[in-house]
Amino acid sequence: MKQGLLPYRVEVVEEADAVTARGGLPLAVEAMRALGVSHAVKQNVRIRQRASGSDEVAMTEALVLLLAAGGECIDDMAVLRADHGLCRLLERELPSPAAVRRFLYEFHDEELIEQARQQRAPGQVAYIPGENAALGGLAQVNVQLLARVAAQGRSSKATLDHDATIQESHKRESLAHYKGGRGYQPSVIYWAEQDLVVADEYRDGNVPAGMDNLRLIQRGFASLPATVTEYGFRADSACYEEQVLKWLANPERKQGPRGKIRFTISADMSPELRAVCEGVGQQRWLLVVVSNRWELSGEQLLQWHWAKAGTIEHVHDVTKNELGAAVPPCGRFGANAAWYRLSLLAYNILSAMKSLVLPAPLGAARPKRLRFALFTIAGRLISHADKLVLRISQAAERLAGLVEARRRLAALAAASP
Numbered sequence: 001m002k003q004g005l006l007p008y009r010v011e012v013v014e015e016a017d018a019v020t021a022r023g024g025l026p027l028a029v030e031a032m033r034a035l036g037v038s039h040a041v042k043q044n045v046r047i048r049q050r051a052s053g054s055d056e057v058a059m060t061e062a063l064v065l066l067l068a069a070g071g072e073c074i075d076d077m078a079v080l081r082a083d084h085g086l087c088r089l090l091e092r093e094l095p096s097p098a099a100v101r102r103f104l105y106e107f108h109d110e111e112l113i114e115q116a117r118q119q120r121a122p123g124q125v126a127y128i129p130g131e132n133a134a135l136g137g138l139a140q141v142n143v144q145l146l147a148r149v150a151a152q153g154r155s156s157k158a159t160l161d162h163d164a165t166i167q168e169s170h171k172r173e174s175l176a177h178y179k180g181g182r183g184y185q186p187s188v189i190y191w192a193e194q195d196l197v198v199a200d201e202y203r204d205g206n207v208p209a210g211m212d213n214l215r216l217i218q219r220g221f222a223s224l225p226a227t228v229t230e231y232g233f234r235a236d237s238a239c240y241e242e243q244v245l246k247w248l249a250n251p252e253r254k255q256g257p258r259g260k261i262r263f264t265i266s267a268d269m270s271p272e273l274r275a276v277c278e279g280v281g282q283q284r285w286l287l288v289v290v291s292n293r294w295e296l297s298g299e300q301l302l303q304w305h306w307a308k309a310g311t312i313e314h315v316h317d318v319t320k321n322e323l324g325a326a327v328p329p330c331g332r333f334g335a336n337a338a339w340y341r342l343s344l345l346a347y348n349i350l351s352a353m354k355s356l357v358l359p360a361p362l363g364a365a366r367p368k369r370l371r372f373a374l375f376t377i378a379g380r381l382i383s384h385a386d387k388l389v390l391r392i393s394q395a396a397e398r399l400a401g402l403v404e405a406r407r408r409l410a411a412l413a414a415a416s417p
Helices: 025-034 038-044 056-068 076-083 084-090 097-105 110-118 133-153 213-222 242-249 271-280 298-310 313-320 333-356 365-373 394-400 404-414
Strands: 157-164 183-185 187-191 196-201 230-235 261-266 289-291 379-384 387-391
Touching: 025 038, 025 056, 025 084, 025 333, 025 365, 025 404, 038 133, 038 298, 056 076, 056 097, 056 333, 056 365, 056 394, 076 097, 084 379, 084 387, 097 333, 133 196, 133 333, 157 213, 157 313, 187 213, 187 313, 196 213, 196 333, 213 230, 213 242, 230 298, 242 261, 261 298, 289 298, 298 313, 313 333, 333 404, 365 394, 394 404
Parallel strands: 157 230, 230 261
Antiparallel strands: 157 187, 187 196, 261 289, 379 387
């Protein structure tokens, strides 16, 4: 009998390690190693408690691969494991979904959550737990990546954009958020000039967007490399808060860079502010912002402020719709925080690849475009002179530039301190 409508047959073999459907995907791991990410994981993320199984570096590399490949949940790791040709290129078997789940659980600390509950002010419902050493170490990995990428261009300017986003979740542990659903509400700070996320804080859905933002803002500025000498900050009304405004406006601020930080923050429409706006007439104002950028006209100021909509909101769109950040993987807060932070790390790694090693036509590509043009190159694996060779078509290489990208990554690795 005919097997299908087209004139070919599918034959299932036990081991198909001579071919891969993801010939370009290992480039993401090579980027992690060339940019020092894998080494930073070894230095900062220490959670293993047994001698067998994948270590922290292998687990982190595998999770970034999963997210870069389009995986949306832990169980999707089984799809990558089934690509034996890919595993052969990586020189190891990828971890099982169960192993990945156990790894993510290590970022959760119930004691820190209970501690945050106990420290709430009277009548306060929401709280933000602290991070255990492993989760904090994952943040430090990203800081080291920022410095490595920025060093290639010696960028001296950093405009940081702040925004929170909603992760919908119907798990029992998720809490109601302001839009009427349930889930989590992580906050992110993004470096606009470099297309890199510099800091994030994972939060329950019921945490108000304006709660305790200064700590994250300070961490964002502290994450910037020493090459930065000019600073900017943009945010919506979640940051319209006296403590934040005073810190930004003070050139001698504590726990931050000295000198001026140019900023714009959308103002809350309080009754007092509304009365002022109504007094000048609607035709004379569009948006109320707090700023110290006196050198700009009103129109220029709003244009600079509105540019945030094309930066940090783009990050939320990409990470949630293309890098697995939309749905938290389990009910454990710390594990979900690690998954979200790994999604942001994957974003940064792909951004670094685009700016440093990929051909110009892929310089503005979203992850789904990178998958289509680069990561899912079909290849045949052969052994030649005791070396593994991946054979791909000339047409695919002409579009993807895989060979040259690998050469550039090798040069970056050789030049690293």
